[in-house]
Amino acid sequence: MLQWRVAVLTSYAASGVAFATWVSRLPAIRDGLDLTPGGIGLLLMCMTVASFISISASGLIVLRLGPKLTSWIGSCMVGAGLVTVGVGASIAANPIVVATGLVVLGLGTASWNTASNVEGAAMERALGRHVMPHLHGAFSLGTVAAAGFGAWAAAVHLAVFWHFLIAGVVVTGSVVAAGFFFRAEKTAAPARAHRSEETDTFQDPSTGPLPIITPGSAETGAAAAPLDNKRLVALAWRDRRTLLIGVLVLGLALAEGAAGDWVALALADGYGQSDAAGAVGYGLFVTFMTIGRFAGTAILDRFGRVVVMRWCSATAVVGLALFVFSPVPWLAFVALAVWGLGASLGFPVGMSAAADDPVHAAARVSVVSTIGYGAFLCGPPLLGLLAEHFGILHSLLAPLVMLVVSFFLAPLAGQTTGKSMQPNEAR
Numbered sequence: 001m002l003q004w005r006v007a008v009l010t011s012y013a014a015s016g017v018a019f020a021t022w023v024s025r026l027p028a029i030r031d032g033l034d035l036t037p038g039g040i041g042l043l044l045m046c047m048t049v050a051s052f053i054s055i056s057a058s059g060l061i062v063l064r065l066g067p068k069l070t071s072w073i074g075s076c077m078v079g080a081g082l083v084t085v086g087v088g089a090s091i092a093a094n095p096i097v098v099a100t101g102l103v104v105l106g107l108g109t110a111s112w113n114t115a116s117n118v119e120g121a122a123m124e125r126a127l128g129r130h131v132m133p134h135l136h137g138a139f140s141l142g143t144v145a146a147a148g149f150g151a152w153a154a155a156v157h158l159a160v161f162w163h164f165l166i167a168g169v170v171v172t173g174s175v176v177a178a179g180f181f182f183r184a185e186k187t188a189a190p191a192r193a194h195r196s197e198e199t200d201t202f203q204d205p206s207t208g209p210l211p212i213i214t215p216g217s218a219e220t221g222a223a224a225a226p227l228d229n230k231r232l233v234a235l236a237w238r239d240r241r242t243l244l245i246g247v248l249v250l251g252l253a254l255a256e257g258a259a260g261d262w263v264a265l266a267l268a269d270g271y272g273q274s275d276a277a278g279a280v281g282y283g284l285f286v287t288f289m290t291i292g293r294f295a296g297t298a299i300l301d302r303f304g305r306v307v308v309m310r311w312c313s314a315t316a317v318v319g320l321a322l323f324v325f326s327p328v329p330w331l332a333f334v335a336l337a338v339w340g341l342g343a344s345l346g347f348p349v350g351m352s353a354a355a356d357d358p359v360h361a362a363a364r365v366s367v368v369s370t371i372g373y374g375a376f377l378c379g380p381p382l383l384g385l386l387a388e389h390f391g392i393l394h395s396l397l398a399p400l401v402m403l404v405v406s407f408f409l410a411p412l413a414g415q416t417t418g419k420s421m422q423p424n425e426a427r
Contacts, residue, residue: 001126007181008123009138011071011116014171014178016142016286018078018109021167022085022102023260024150024282025160027268027275029089029098032160037265037392039095041384044261046099050106055373058114059233059366067122068182070115071175077108079172086164112175114369121355121365122184132348133296140290140344143260147286151279236363244412245353246371248309251406252346254399255316257376258383259285259339262392270393271329284333285340292344305349305413312349313407316342317400324393346406347372353413375402 022029030040054061062070081104088097120135146167153163236242263285264278273281292312300308319339326332354368379399386395 003181004123004183005131007178008116008120008135010174010178011075011112011119012135012138013142013145014075014174015109015113015116016139016144017146017167018082018105018142018171019260020143020146020282020286021082021150021164022105024147024264024279025089025154025163026261027264027278028154028160029085030265031275032089032093033095033098035095037269037384037387040265041382041387043095043099043102044384047102047106050103051110052374054107054110055114055366055370058111058369059236059363060230061111062115062118062366063232063363067115067119067184068179071112071119071182072179074108074110074112074115075172075175077104078112079168081105081108082164082168082171083161086159086161086168089164090159090161110373113373114366117351117365117369119182119184121351124352125355126183130297130300130352132352133293133300133345136345136348137290137293137296140286140293143286144283144290147279147283151276151283154279155276232360232363233366236360236367239360239364239367241412242354242364242367243371244409245350246368248406248409248412249346249350249368249372250375251399251402251404252312252316252343252350253372253376254379254402255320255339256289256343256346257379258320258396258399259336259343260376262383262387262396263336266323266392266396267329267332270391271326271332273329281333281336285336288337288340289344292341293348296345296348300345300349305353306410308345309349309410309413310407312342312345313403313410314342315339317403317407318342320396320400320403324396349413 026040029035033039035043058070065073081101084101084104085098086101088094088099088101116135120132124131149167150163152158259282263282264275267273267278267281268275296308303311316339319335319337319342322335323332323339326335350368350372351365354364357364383395383398386398
């Protein structure tokens, strides 16, 4: 069990390293390519479109290939994408090459993240206690480490290519090694017979999400597995609670994604800070997000999901508003700490809520991941288009609306049992 946990933590941390690596050098990429905020937004849109295509199919991909193989393939693509972005930014000085690298990065990241969430949810069920906050805390630790290295790289003017080459090797190598200890496919929930009183409308058996992806499934007469996989995902997209949990996660994911892509630039352009200070500001955000995630298990055990999600939404609103309207730069850095705490538990709690029913966990986690990562990835490029008209700082007010929606949807995060569609957690 310890090896499994370390392996999953490593996968999450590597994902954080990959994300913060290119985010921390956005000012350098922007300056090297001489891009406007709208140009940055369009560049990010390349990654967004690729990520959304990948994550839309991630449920089927993970069900078909399994979390281990999906993570291996995705992390290799992420490493290749980072190197390509480095070539485009430092050697070719060509936005098309950078855009190509971001497309590869997006395709690999999205499915890999879904696979990590499925693996993490399986481990959480096996342990019988909350561990998702710790797993997403490992992601945040990875972003802290990568943001710190990025700040140093910016300060010493390390070429983006060499920076991204180092990060790509670390990310790919660590995930490939960790994958050998994944166990979700070995601890899958047993298949459950379909009953007419359940909400599923198909009359064929509802197979569990993970037994059909074992390497020997094709040899045991599971010829109809691809069709079953599609039905599982289709059922998840029709489940009201799953969709609303996705919307709940959407607001907090948008707040986190906006920070990742625009904080460094907002500090540089809105508050006159250096590129290195911008990377430090993002590092401060992810540091406090990490603190929130590692404290999350104890907080969730004491107060429950509903109270925690309401607290997160409200705190994120306060931090985001303070960052936008801060009269002095030092207060903006304080606001980043508050904002980071508020955004800390949206993803992990949402993944846990989606995985309450082990039989449908993989499909429902893929749905919530698609919605959450869609906001995480699609929102920031759209903010770039708003920044063209209102400035980077004021464009960050857009996520506030969805954070308010998340606050009112918090009761949907309550614990469920079996097929119940209503939260039974009153707090």
